[in-house]
Amino acid sequence: MIKIQTLKKNNRMSTQELLQTIYQKIREGECEFEIEACGQHDIGGAVRGKDGKDLEFYITNPGQRVGAMAMDGTRIVVEGSAPADVGWLNSGAEIIVKGDAGDTTAHCAAGGKIYIGGRVGTRSGALMKHDPRFEPPQFWVLKNTGSFGFEFMGGGIAVICGYGCDDMPSVLGNRACVGMVGGTVYVRGNVEGLAACVQQVKLDKLDKDFLKSGMPEFLSAIEKSELLDELLDFSKWSKIIPLPKEQKVQRIPVSEFRKTEWFEDGLFGDLVEDDGKVYTLAQExxxxxxxxxxxxxxxxxxxxxxxxxxxxxxxxxxxxxxxxxxxxxxxxxxxxxxxxxxxxxxxx
Ligand code: SF4
Ligand code: SF4
Structure with missing residues (x-):
């Protein structure tokens, strides 16, 4: 196990120095790293072990994009919390954050598993996707997500356990799943403000089997195995999936969109003053x-x-x-x- 301390007295190792040190050690055949970071970016991402060896990273205090573009054969464990972009475009790694994770966690994830032992920020799970030649990406969160999660999700599986969130009006924040066309979001607890292109339905047997099989591994990874029985009580669970194409909401004119969505409680309702006039694209x-x-x-x-x-x-x-x-x-x-x-x- 290689130990890297990135702060010595007042000298902080830059992100580049840290990554180059890691790459050099990997070329020398090392495959286990314990990194005391102080905000360096991109740790654990886009690398493979020498001669196909698996890589393991144990990290404290990382910066953004822990495990961004991380490969299969990589396991990353963050003690405590991590900022934005954890597992961005994850391509197959197992990434565990034992505390909270910031905005856009699992953004664009295409493979592997991301386990979060707390909450995640806005736009998490957005653009998750699934190439059918590989296993779908999985994204598990113990508590809740910020708003705008799972935007334009095209595939993969997210599990939002809503633990300790019973009083929240929505464990997915507001406007989750806008533009979602594929994949499944399992959710436990209250949900409101969902996009019109999705439906929230009850779990069937296959869904329950999936949660039963995956939950022990998730809870073990975040060291919360004692919650197993509580989280496998299916009375509060549902799943969100895209509406079938024929049931999708018809497109509306821009003028109507501006009136009903843009302001009046819409996207920028409390931020802009607008007379609602619709202009053509090029103005004369x-x-x-x-x-x-x-x-x-x-x-x-x-x-x-x-x-x-x-x-x-x-x-x-x-x-x-x-x-x-x-x-x-x-x-x-x-x-x-x-x-x-x-x-x-x-x-x-
Ligand atoms: S006519 Fe005069 S203004 Fe027009 S392109 Fe030629 S030089 Fe320029
Ligand atoms: S006169 Fe006006 S429309 Fe014509 S080229 Fe110039 S800027 Fe464009």
Whole structure:
């Protein structure tokens, strides 16, 4: 076992120094590391042991992205908590955080197992995916998640045990599973504010069998085996899965989306003042962000601007070039093609 202390007196080893030290030791055939970190990033990720040896990392006080892009054959144990991006794009490692984990835990995870002994932050489990050639990724959390979890989840299995969260209105925070198209989120406890594209249903026998088989390993990893009976009482469990395609909510016009989702308790309801007016993508006239101004002293009359304006907004009147406000969208193509920089875009 190689021990690495990353802080000696006031000298902190940089992330690069630490990672290069680890890689060198792996090349020498080492495969077990105990790392006293002080915020260094990316520990345990994207490495394989020499000659196919398994790798083990025991880490305290890591920085972001512990086990990011970690490979099968890697086991990472974090004593205590870890900040954001634990197991980002995990490709097969077993990653255990005994305390809480930050935002975007298991983001994009594609394989392996991630076990969290506390809570996880927002957008955790987002974009999890499953390549059917491999086992699906698993993501187990003892307590709850922050909001916006499991956004655009495409596959894999998440298990949110809701331990000690009975008083919470939602153990998944708000707006979980937006855009979810695959995979399963098992959840124990209250859930509200789910996206309209998913359904919350009861567990069937296969679901219960899965939880029964996986729970002992999870609890053992986070050293909470005494909770087994409590967490395998299925009375508070349900699962969230995507709605079948035919039941999916129909697309709505942008104007309706803005009214019902964007504000009025929607995404940015309490942050922006908005008159709700829907603009077309490219604005003409008064609504342009920029407008072109022509300088007669620079122009050599080559007509390049005239011929390239996508709006046919430029007219030539006795060697004077004019951009018509009512047609111009402020795209700047006239300025870009002009060999003399006779057009300049100014704030409208
Ligand atoms: S800014 Fe675009 S639309 Fe306006 S005059 Fe120039 S090229 Fe035409
Ligand atoms: S491209 Fe420039 S130089 Fe040519 S006509 Fe237009 S403004 Fe004049």
């Amino acid at each position: 006239g008064e609504a342009r962000i920029k407008k072109p101004v022509w300088d007669s002293k620079l122009c050599i009359g080559c007509d390049l601007c005239l011929n390239n304006c996508p709006q046919k907004a430029i007219i030539k009147d006795d060697k004077v070039y004019i951009s018509k406000d009512e047609k111009c969208i402020g795209c700047g193509i006239c300025a870009a093609v002009c060999p003399r920089q006779a057009w300049s875009l100014v704030k409208n």
